[in-house]
Amino acid sequence: MKKKKKKNRNSSKKSLLQEKKSSRFSLPRTTKKQILGVVTLVLAIIIALSFFEKAGIAGKAIMQALTFLIGKAAFAMPLILVLAGLAFFTTRYQKFLGGVLLGIILLALGASGVLSTLNGQDVAVLKAGGWLGHLITLPLLKLFGLWVTQIILGGIIVIGCLIFWYLLKQPKSEVKEVKEEKRPSLIKKIFTPHFKVKEIEPKITTPIKLEPEVEDEAPMLELKTKAVPKKTPFIQYQPPPLDLLSADQxxxxxxxxxxxxxxxxxxxxxxxxxxxxxxxxxxxxxxxxxxxxxxxxxxxxxxxxxxxxxxxxxxxxxxxxxxxxxxxxxxxxxxxxxxxxVRLKDLVADYQFQHALSSLVICLGRNVSGKPIYADIGRMPHLLVAGSTGTGKTSGADTFIFTERGMLTFEELCPLPLNSETDFKLKLVTRDGIEETAKNYNNGICQFYKLTTRRGYQIEATAEHPLWVMNEDGSSGWKAASSIRKSDYVAISRGPALFGNKTDISDFKPSRIKGSTKKISFPSKMTPQLAQFLGFLTADGGLSIGKKRKIHRVIYTQANPHLLTFYKKALKELFGIIQFIEKRSGSNPKNKARDIVVYSKHLKEFLAYLGMNSSKSPQKEMPKAVREASK
Missing domain, CATH: 3.30.980.40 (Threonyl-tRNA Synthetase; Chain A, domain 2)
Incomplete structure (x- = not known):
């Protein structure tokens, strides 16, 4: 009785699933194939009627196009399309559209090519085989001659016919294996032992009684045999019971x-x-x-x-x-x-989850009103895993990010007040590649950890931010930033990168200066030479502004003569500056470094416009104009 009840329940569940599936409108694959077959046959009829000028203006246009392309081979197109339509009705394959198209193209091109070769090399070739036939046969005739060209074109037609024959061929309903008895050779007859093999019946209907050898009386043992089926039946997966989970308390x-x-x-x-x-x-x-x-x-x-x-x-x-x-x-x-x-037991035991049509439904939790939320992984384009405060998903406001607008910080991209949010779409580089954001949040001030590697890389992250770490035994895994210790190996992302596209800097306008000053020129676009010049100044120079006197000075300190030569050349080519002060750096006579000083308010303003400032070495940053420029 229990088995019958289980079967009835399973059948009722299956009927419910079938009723739900039937409520959605969707054409089966066979119907789609038949529709395509009908469309193909209708097209063949239209082309056939266009031969007798009974297909209207559209049929006349189709006939002119086919005649222009394949010439007189257009009269074979209805037959080719009929074969294609029958293939849609009779083929046993699920994916065959590419084979049908290939067969149509091969037959049409082969027929047009053969007609082109049969009409010689005069103007009638274009009328017989069309432009496609002429373009196919022209190189073949020059390379192989007439006879070989016709053989090649005939092979193309045969290949097209074989494709349609293979699509139209019906599979055999039953395949029987026939074992042919081979006659043994004379040597096998002599040396092969002669004995008979007796077949043992697989089923034993009567029980076998075993009598024990012990003299004491014991209960009689009965061994029953059961025939093993050739194919094991499908066993439906039984999920673990919900009693293993804790309920909401x-x-x-x-x-x-x-x-x-x-x-x-x-x-x-x-x-x-x-x-x-x-x-x-x-x-x-x-x-x-x-x-x-x-x-x-x-x-x-x-x-x-x-x-x-x-x-x-x-x-x-x-x-x-x-x-x-x-x-x-x-x-x-x-x-x-x-x-x-929010515990998992009540979410899984819910009616909505138990009667879901998909097998890939997952529990996401409950919404604000306490209603359970589920999602089907099979229909989701991606899965976003978010967390509450303290789960490691925060980035600092001054964190540099590779975006489509350049390598900028959060404050430069989208400044927000505390505890606020806004819609913000931007392509940026993540751990999984290039993705697009949807919103930007500012959740206030958090405590950050600053990690510095031996090679000078710096990582700023919250305490729970996950970092990919290699352990001492060689294994790798995620580790919170607060758990990182000295001598740990941390992975630095070297994946895809985005670069900005801002190169126009022509909107800079220098201030007016009283008195006579020597004018300098300014580049209107960000170039590799200007970016390298800014890199030199950021690394070994800077802007120096006096507090008491309004002194505007740009200084560059370097001991390498090649770099000094490049810097002087860049001053001349970029700004037209040829007058500057070059002196020994510092008061130590053994110091080989040289200072190149330029006193120019306009040069200082232009460099400040590009993103440079008079900060000390630990506070220096890459100029914003370089981070917004293209690669």
Missing amino acids: EKPTAGDTRINSAVIKKTLENFGIPVEMSEVNIGPTVTQYALKPAEGIKLSKITTLSNDLSLALAAHPIRIEAPIPGKSLVGIEVPNRARAK
């Missing part, structure tokens, strides 16, 4: 939701934003208070009051969702006083 505590709603409404009204409070959704970790602002109120006014609402409610952090997806409301998410853990 905690309940979230949101406090007095009526008082919180009144506080939110009063706080917004104090800033001149009248609202009407709506529903309240209590989730596992946060409680969402939905409200509807009055007409004419900008949402940006509400989103900028997150800190004021956090102070009024004595809760931090507060997230403002403006608007709520699918609703014309604004949601204010306040953290619960007591959070509840």
Whole structure:
């Protein structure tokens, strides 16, 4: 009885799945093949009627095009298309469209080529075989001659016919293996032993009784044999029982939701934003208070009051969702006083998960209102794994990122106030390649770790930020930044890179200077020479500005004579500067380094426009103009 009940349950589940699948409209593959076959046959009929000028203007245009391309071989196209249409109806293959197209092309080209060779080398060739036939046969005739060319074209036609024959061939319903009895040779007859092989029946219907040799009486043993089937039946996978998982035990505590709603409404009204409070959704970790602002109120006014609402409610952090997806409301998410853990057992035991049509459904958790959320991996283009505060997904505001606008920081790309967010689309380089962002968040100030490698690479990350580390035994894995110790090997990303495309710097305008000053020229585009010049100044030079006197000085210090020569040449070619001060660096007479000093306010302003400043060596950065330029 239990087995019958299980079978009935399985059959009922299968019928439910079939009913759900049948509710969706989708054509089976056989129907799609038949539709394509009908379209092909209709096209063959249209071409055939165009021979007798009974297919209208479209048929006449099709006939003219075919005659221009393949000449008189166009009269064979209806037959070729009929073969293609029959292939759609009779073929046993699932993917065969490429073979059908190849067969049509080979037969058409082969026929046009043969007709071209049969009409000699005069103007009638174009009418007989068309332009395609003429273009095919022209090199073949020059290389092989007439007879070999016709043999090659005949082979092409045969190949096309073989393709259609293979597509139209029906498979045999049953394949029987026939073993032919071979007569043994004379030597085998002499030396082969003569004995008979007796077949043993696979089934033993009667039980075999075994009598024990021991004199004491013992119960009789019965051994029953069961025939083993040739093919093992399919065993359906049985998932582990849900009793292994823990159920939800905690309940979230949101406090007095009526008082919180009144506080939110009063706080917004104090800033001149009248609202009407709506529903309240209590989730596992946060409680969402939905409200509807009055007409004419900008949402940006509400989103900028997150800190004021956090102070009024004595809760931090507060997230403002403006608007709520699918609703014309604004949601204010306040953290619960007591959070509840979302456990897997209740999500898996839910009716929606148990009766899902796909086998690749995963549990994502619960939304703000406590409703379970599931996703089908088979339909998702990608899977984004996000985490709460402290799970290692934060980057510093001054972190350099390879983007399509150049190697810039977060502050340079999209500056945001604290505890705010905005829609922000930008292509950047990640661990998995080039991806596109959707939003930018500023969650406030966090504690960062600064890691420096032996080769000078620096990594800034939060305590939980994962880094790829090689262990002492040679194995690799992820490790939090706070757990990195001295002598650990950390992987540095050398994957794909993006570069900016800003090379125009012609919008620079120097300030006016009283008195007579020598004018200098400025480059209008970022060039490799200018980028190298900025690199030299960033590494071994800088801008020096006096505080008491307005001294504008650009200084470069170097001991290598080749680099000094390049710097002087760059000053002349880029800015037209040939007058400068060159002296020994410092007061030590043994010092071989030289200082090249240029006093120019306009040069200093131009370098500051490109992103240079008068910072000390530890605070120096690559100029912004170089990071925004192309590779």
